[in-house]
Amino acid sequence: MKHGGDILTYKHLFDGEIIDFSSNINPLGPPSILKDKLIDGLNNLVIYPDIKYRLLKEEIAKYLGCSIDEVILGNGAVDIINTFSLMFNRVIVFKPCFSEYIDRPKILGKEVIVLETNKEFNVEEDLISRNVSSGDLVILGNPNNPTGKRIKANVVLKIYEMIEEKGAFLLLDEAFFEFCPADYDSIKLFSGRKNLCVIRAATKFFGLPGIRLGYAFTNCEISKTYNELSIPWNINTYAEIAGRCILSDTNYIIESREYIDSQRKFMFSKLKEIENIQIFDSDANFILIKLLEHDEDFVFNFLIKRGILIRKASSFEGLDKTYIRIAVKDHENNLKLLKYLKECLVWKA
């Protein structure tokens, strides 16, 4: 189980619709304005998307508060991670993290150094100063997947400065950015800094994993190299249409953030009532749980038989079979998960 969302593999285990807590998608679904735009878009499939994606980049630049030349695009955030892996010879990551930070560079023949986080899964800065060399690519999830930890503004700034001083490059993966408390915006924080790329994506927050639209902010020079490495037309027409309309839907953005925030708080309060688990604080729309008396297979099997798919977390380097990850979904489904989780965890393994 390397990725969440793989419903098809488990379909035969439950007679009915499976509720997917294994992938972390906005439970409110995509902005409602999108539907008509996509139906209109059916007429555009017969022409190539603009090879330079000028109008799409314009909208993203407006949303991110940067210039068009600083915007890069990917077939999902993972495409951006892949292309950056091509650009550097050595990659530094901290475990546990999204598996593709390790897998993509390895598959592309690059050296990958996997460093430890501390007991609370925080990145310790002195590990950066001791391990990062000139020309390295450091990849950090912010908030990190699967831990849900967001790095504080002063810490991420300090980390960046250490990386810059070494002559290395920071790839900050913020695919879950909009779910977080609006305490700081990395793109504003790092304005004018050169050795950095901040990834965002339509996938999670805008509820569009099927459409494959990742985008990022980086400096114009890196952006040029990136565009050369990217295959032509890497963004499909639907992703182009979606990107041009969803980002200006401010009401949807505020409503989603508030909804997830309230549901996350609700989940935490209820999870705390459950025995035999340790919960990790999260700024994202998912929660990492350590099982103190069972293992992931036991809980997974119990829940899938009741139509609930969760994420076993042992496939994350740095975690073992005592961890699971659950999404924060809509209230009704969250209640369902909590009910079954409670039932499951009072059982003795």
Add this chain to the structure above:
Amino acid sequence: MKHGGDILTYKHLFDGEIIDFSSNINPLGPPSILKDKLIDGLNNLVIYPDIKYRLLKEEIAKYLGCSIDEVILGNGAVDIINTFSLMFNRVIVFKPCFSEYIDRPKILGKEVIVLETNKEFNVEEDLISRNVSSGDLVILGNPNNPTGKRIKANVVLKIYEMIEEKGAFLLLDEAFFEFCPADYDSIKLFSGRKNLCVIRAATKFFGLPGIRLGYAFTNCEISKTYNELSIPWNINTYAEIAGRCILSDTNYIIESREYIDSQRKFMFSKLKEIENIQIFDSDANFILIKLLEHDEDFVFNFLIKRGILIRKASSFEGLDKTYIRIAVKDHENNLKLLKYLKECLVWKA
């Protein structure tokens, strides 16, 4: 002008809708059964596409007449070319050819050997025996872009055998396959052969450049390596939906092939009446033209002012500014192009 279809760049030169003869898309548009399926598909955007694309591969395997394990997928055919470029250290191509055969491996740091074709743009087999070494990747367009030349069955078989004997690999790009006379099917021809991949695509024949769906036939071992190298979810939900419904639309396939065949014949007969050009035989839905008295800029500028976008061909290595490429479109638009082309070419430069 590295690729066709870039309408946005030339929009300001004509007040009205530009007719695109620079990209080679089926003028009948996508199969009509697709529309409803795509509208239904709007509900699927909130879930990830199947990471293994099991149902899509099943349909493609049925269409190609091979097993599911022999099917690979790409974000357009160019994604497949890119991923194969990663797998080999040296690439051999014949000019003129689709620019990405040269650009993708170069950008990925691979050595590219560009060999000459003969006066009729045919591949001479002894060049293969003299230049190909063990471990090389040979890429051939069949039919080739921009020439429209399809390699005869016995010749392509002989070429493959020379490549196999050398311990090299043949990547046969058949993105325009369905437009060709149904004289032979490479996938049947090469059944059981190991050192080969045959690319097909939804882009051109099924009129779907916006949806980004390329697929190919190769042996199970290569297919495994390819799947590892590919980024997860490289095919978006719409491409998945399209791929699952268009390939079984036999009526559409027959009708499109017959229509293009008749229009290609019509275009040839009319182009022959125009002075000062040399036309190259084509098996595809595009025609390469050598200008005997003008250059590409002159003809391009004349036509764009009249709302017609053609492909200047000097960006193809091996061609100079005396070549243009035009698509075979629907009868009405073809007539329009012929009319203006006639007007243009009787002018003295």
